[in-house]
Amino acid sequence: MVCIKVEAKFCSKLLNLVKGYKLEKYKLISEGTKRVIHLNNTIKHTDLREIPEETRQAINEIEGIQILPTTLHLGYEELTADEIFSKILPPNLELVTSFETVGHIARFNLSPECEPFKKIIGKVIMDKNKHIRTVVNKTANINNEFRTFQMEVIAGEPNFLTEVKDNGCRYVFDYTEVYWNSRLSKEHDRLVSLFKKNDIIVDMFAGVGPFAIPAARAGCIVYSNDLNPRSHHYLKENAVLNKCDKNVKAFNLDGRLFIKELLFGETKLNRIDHIIMNLPASAIEFLDVFRDLRLPDRSLTPTIHCYGFSNETDITKDAIEQGQKILGPIENATVFEVRGVSPKKTMFRLSFPYEIKREEESEVVEPPHKKQKTEL
Structure with missing residues (x-):
């Protein structure tokens, strides 16, 4: 040294x-x-x-x-987590040392080769990150409509009720009950920065509110929805926590029924400026709710922001083609590459203006079936 x-x-x-x-x-x-x-x-x-x-x-x-x-003999306290792992774990072990921080929780996605060492990995992470009180390992992929996943505690207390700070907002939720991705923090800020005060925002898959809450705090009126009852619960709680509940109208519906409620139901919006569709695994499929949609007494031209995944080299072309396959011709589209999920998989945002036209006199629109809604 x-x-x-x-x-x-x-x-x-x-x-x-x-x-x-x-x-x-x-x-x-x-x-x-x-x-x-x-x-x-x-x-x-x-x-x-x-x-x-x-x-x-x-x-x-x-x-x-x-x-x-000089020669220096370093102890456990002086070494970083990576340095400790390099000394105590097998040299050929491919260790995933990066982890997602969700409040006081550290979440790993360890490879099967790391399974015998998961307890010591968890302990080292807690020792070297004093704000971490719970370390979990993801044991299964997201495979349900609520976007939650199975996890196991590998160190610390089994406490999943956490508080996260993101772009000046606070979010409280049980990590086992809802979807949260800390790696989307910059995208939350990026998209909300496009909105103007008094804009009408529709958030079809709002989760606990990472788009809805900052938009409401910025003076937008946000109609937010999530199918997961627990996400809906925490969305309302977080709106109160961030003192913007007067600007947040929360619904607990299927995404397609939510849009029909806003257009044809008791809510009946006469203006929508932006529609957020942050469900990248399947949001593209939900574009079909707008296809051939006609309104009896008005037209609307919101900007739709639809998230998805691409495995192609030309992500812009692929994103637009995915959208057009469901919705038909899309004009004036922009595609933003949000983040690399894996070496061959990229999350994108497809944004484009879309006119929901007024029906001609000869057209007839069948009203939606009545569904129970929950609204602030």
């Missing part, structure tokens, strides 16, 4: 220069008027050749600087 000795009065300057190269979680050592800073294992040579030349020159210009080789 390499260490740098510097006069105490120049220590702050040196720490700024070696930011990213300092051995984390290892305290400074005092030697009289000097301080000793240990560099991490990315720095192998005392000439600091691994550091950019400009920074290296600034370090060497500090008065009385000494750059020396």
